Amino acid sequence: MTKKVLVVDDDPDVRLFNTTVIEECGYSALEAENGEDALTKVKQERPDLVLLDVLMPRQSGIRFYRELKTDPALKQIRVVLLSGIAKKTFLRSQKALTEFGGAAVPEPEHYLEKPVEPETLARTLKQILG
Amino acid sequence: MDIRKILFVTQFEELWFDALQSLLDLKRAALEHVVFVNVIEREKVALHRGVGYRKGEAIRLREKANIHFINWAETLFEQGFEVGVYIVVGALVPRVVEAAAKEAADLIVLGDRRQGGLKQFYAGEELAEIVQRSRVPVLLYRYAGARHEALPPFQRPLLATDWGPASQAAVAYLRRLGAVIGEINVVHVTDENQLRGDSAMAIQKTRKDERARLEALCQQFESDGIPARAHLVVGEPADLIVKTARQCQATMIVSGISARKGFGARWRGGTYRAIADKTELTTLIVPAPAVEKGR
Numbered sequence: 001m002t003k004k005v006l007v008v009d010d011d012p013d014v015r016l017f018n019t020t021v022i023e024e025c026g027y028s029a030l031e032a033e034n035g036e037d038a039l040t041k042v043k044q045e046r047p048d049l050v051l052l053d054v055l056m057p058r059q060s061g062i063r064f065y066r067e068l069k070t071d072p073a074l075k076q077i078r079v080v081l082l083s084g085i086a087k088k089t090f091l092r093s094q095k096a097l098t099e100f101g102g103a104a105v106p107e108p109e110h111y112l113e114k115p116v117e118p119e120t121l122a123r124t125l126k127q128i129l130g
Numbered sequence: 131m132d133i134r135k136i137l138f139v140t141q142f143e144e145l146w147f148d149a150l151q152s153l154l155d156l157k158r159a160a161l162e163h164v165v166f167v168n169v170i171e172r173e174k175v176a177l178h179r180g181v182g183y184r185k186g187e188a189i190r191l192r193e194k195a196n197i198h199f200i201n202w203a204e205t206l207f208e209q210g211f212e213v214g215v216y217i218v219v220g221a222l223v224p225r226v227v228e229a230a231a232k233e234a235a236d237l238i239v240l241g242d243r244r245q246g247g248l249k250q251f252y253a254g255e256e257l258a259e260i261v262q263r264s265r266v267p268v269l270l271y272r273y274a275g276a277r278h279e280a281l282p283p284f285q286r287p288l289l290a291t292d293w294g295p296a297s298q299a300a301v302a303y304l305r306r307l308g309a310v311i312g313e314i315n316v317v318h319v320t321d322e323n324q325l326r327g328d329s330a331m332a333i334q335k336t337r338k339d340e341r342a343r344l345e346a347l348c349q350q351f352e353s354d355g356i357p358a359r360a361h362l363v364v365g366e367p368a369d370l371i372v373k374t375a376r377q378c379q380a381t382m383i384v385s386g387i388s389a390r391k392g393f394g395a396r397w398r399g400g401t402y403r404a405i406a407d408k409t410e411l412t413t414l415i416v417p418a419p420a421v422e423k424g425r
Contacts, residue, residue: 057215
């Protein structure tokens with residue numbers, strides 16, 4: 001069965017770029033334009049991996065990631081961050097949210113800084129999904 | 131209504147991150163989400179004869195805004211805030227109103243390019259139109275004086291009340307901010323026409339009644355743990371509100387705006403605009419409740 005990757009990014013150009021690479025790797029690509037939209041898609045489609053931007057309208061990747069990783073039914077879904085926001089910021093923000101009373105969440109599978117070369121993205125996907 | 135989410139509209143010329151930082155004490159009330167908005171004016175990337183749509187310029191401006199916002203967002207994320215961004219091409223007013231509706235923002239923050247008047251805001255009437263069209267309060271942010279310090283506006287506001295529905299909405303809005311407001315001053319400007327009478331007693335009774343009303347309002351704030359002081363003045367509203375703000379060293383002026391059509395709206399609109407025109411302070415403009423808007 002073809003593995004599914006959900007691309008979460010508010011920029012349609014970035015989504016197009018990512019979905020093209022994903023499909024060229026032989027996976028099926030899904031799209032969401034913010035964290036809220038992504039959560040709905042994740043529940044419906046149960047992707048194998050989420051390629052996640054951080055800074056988006058409505059709901060950021062930080063809150064989406066937290067919701068995903070604290071939901072027992074969804075927390076096994078792997079996440080690769082693809083963002084201009086630094087990895088250490090992502091980790092510190094999760095730590096801050098944990099300190100404000102939230103549950104601790106694990107680190108994402110992988111982090112890629114925007115912009116990413118198609119070869120780098122393809123290699124990362126294959127490493128994780130096989 | 132709590133201020134959980136603010137829409138921070140910046141063109142990078144007039145409103146910088148220090149302005150936002152001065153608002154972050156709203157976190158002690160309820161603030162948890164900041165949404166940045168940058169509108170790339172259509173004229174900058176519009177079709178030009180012989181050039182066409184300047185896509186490259188649009189990309190350049192978008193990425194420039196993105197660099198600023200990533201830097202600001204990193205600071206906010208690390209403090210536990212939720213952050214969102216809109217970088218859009220178009221006309222300022224509809225884009226801001228649209229983003230506020232999409233995000234269900236509780237407050238819109240707009241900047242003033244220069245001190246000294248609404249006429250300097252963006253392109254003239256744009257800001258006034260945002261205020262008129264907004265369903266949520268609008269904060270017209272001003273840097274205090276030439277020192278360009280970003281004082282926390284909610285620390286010591288002056289509420290100007292005309293007892294109308296918008297003023298009542300402003301009271302309800304401010305009463306939720308007890309954790310942030312250090313002291314509130316409340317001013318009512320009595321119309322000189324109300325003081326016409328044959329006897330000093332009648333005029334004094336008007337003063338006494340208005341004073342009692344103000345004191346009752348202050349009591350409401352005090353019951354929420356916000357120290358409050360009443361000021362009753364008579365004369366031209368905008369002038370006196372600005373003077374009272376100076377007298378009590380207010381950090382912000384809060385005023386209501388009615389959405390009613392006709393003379394009443396013009397008068398009220400005139401007052402808030404005149405206040406914003408005359409003061410160097412940040413101004414918070416609270417709309418009347420939605421029910422009244424439909425009338």
